[in-house]
Structure formats: structure tokens, C-alpha cells
Amino acid sequence: MILLEKLGQQLGHPTRSVYGWLITKFLKYHNKMLEESAVSLSGIQPGDTVLELIGVDYSKYMHKMAGDLLKELVSNGKVSLYQCDVAAMPLADNMVDKVFHCNCYYYWPDLRKGAAEIHRVMKPGEGRVVSFASRREFPGRSWQPEAYMAALRASGFNQVTMEDHQHRHITCQAIYATADK
Ligand SMILES: C[S@@+](CC[C@H](N)C(=O)[O-])C[C@H]1O[C@@H](n2cnc3c(N)ncnc32)[C@H](O)[C@@H]1O
Numbered sequence: 001m002i003l004l005e006k007l008g009q010q011l012g013h014p015t016r017s018v019y020g021w022l023i024t025k026f027l028k029y030h031n032k033m034l035e036e037s038a039v040s041l042s043g044i045q046p047g048d049t050v051l052e053l054i055g056v057d058y059s060k061y062m063h064k065m066a067g068d069l070l071k072e073l074v075s076n077g078k079v080s081l082y083q084c085d086v087a088a089m090p091l092a093d094n095m096v097d098k099v100f101h102c103n104c105y106y107y108w109p110d111l112r113k114g115a116a117e118i119h120r121v122m123k124p125g126e127g128r129v130v131s132f133a134s135r136r137e138f139p140g141r142s143w144q145p146e147a148y149m150a151a152l153r154a155s156g157f158n159q160v161t162m163e164d165h166q167h168r169h170i171t172c173q174a175i176y177a178t179a180d181k
Pocket of ligand 1: 011012013014027028031034035056057058059062084085086087101102103104107108109
């Protein structure tokens with residue numbers, strides 16, 4: 001149980017440690033399918049600015065790991081990475097076409113602030129958010145899709161819907177939201 005609690009904490013904010021290292025192995029294996037599904041459901045078009053190609057994570061450890069992994073894409077300007085809170089991103093208003101995130105919102109300390117900040121950076125028009133989540137697996141996570149959907153609506157998103165996706169033995173929930181401004 002203590003091990004699961006430690007791993008659960010690390011999922012929400014990985015640090016350079018044995019537990020953090022274990023979590024990165026888990027994420028690489030388990031979340032690959034989630035990330036690929038989120039990308040395909042986002043309907044990304046050539047030329048779109050996508051939050052993830054602008055990568056945001058407040059964990060120093062994950063930020064460094066992503067930087068190492070994507071060194072070439074970062075150095076040729078195709079990917080930008082920021083170590084910051086999703087609720088305070090160093091991005092201009094109205095600059096992002098699509099946002100996707102996997103297994104993330106339930107770690108945010110304030111869903112409303114996170115959703116409002118995402119709304120702020122999205123371009124006016126039909127900007128779309130896709131949030132992909134697998135069910136609760138570790139203690140300490142508050143997997144509350146309805147609360148996140150409510151935060152998205154309160155932040156100005158509309159057409160906020162959720163649907164189940166089955167990938168082999170894993171059931172995931174995709175939340176969609178449109179940022180008409
Ligand atoms: C379970 S991991 C998922 C990572 C990745 N999407 C994947 O599927 O492998 C959750 C990540 O969200 C980050 N995170 C949690 N709360 C955050 C916040 N408020 N702002 C920025 N990053 C946050 C954590 O540091 C962690 O790296």
C-alpha cells in the first residue's frame with residue numbers, strides 16, 4: 001500500500017528518484033496507447049499549433065526527460081517545452097489550435113484555473129480540447145471527469161462531452177470540449 005501511495009504521488013509530480021524512474025517506465029508502456037489515441041481524436045491538421053507540441057509539465061524531472069527525448073525537435077523549433085503549471089502558462093492569448101492531455105487533470109490542484117488557462121491560450125473559433133483518461137489505479141488520485149467537465153463549461157467551453165473508448169483490456173474516457181470565443 002505504501003508503495004502504491006508513493007507511486008500515486010509520483011504520477012502526479014514525478015521527481016528524480018527510484019519511484020520517479022519506475023513511473024516513467026510505467027508511463028512509457030501504459031500511456032503510449034492513450035497518447036496515440038488522443039492525437040488521432042484531436043483531428044490535428046497540418047500547420048496547427050498544438051499544446052503538447054508546446055509541452056507543459058511542472059515536474060523538473062519530466063521536463064528534463066522530455067527535453068532529452070525530443071532534443072532534435074526542440075533544437076529545430078518544432079517543439080517547445082515549458083516547466084510550468086498548467087494554470088499559469090507562459091503563452092500568449094489565442095495562440096493554440098488544439099490541446100490534448102492524457103491522465104493529467106486529476107492531479108491539477110485547481111481544475112477551474114487549469115481549464116480557464118487552457119481557454120485563454122486557445123484561438124477563437126473551433127479550438128478543441130481532448131482529455132484522455134484511464135480509470136483510477138493508484139491511491140491519491142481524484143478521477144472526477146464530471147468535475148473537469150464542469151470546470152471546462154464554467155471556463156467558456158461548450159459542446160463538452162465524454163465517451164468511453166476500449167483498447168484491448170483498458171477502458172478509457174475521452175472528454176471533448178470546444179472553445180468558441
Ligand atoms: C500521470 S502523468 C501523465 C504524463 C503523460 N501525459 C503520459 O501520458 O505519459 C501526469 C503528469 O502531469 C503533470 N502535472 C500534474 N499537475 C500539473 C500541473 N498543475 N501543471 C503542469 N503539469 C502537471 C505531472 O508532473 C505528471 O508528469
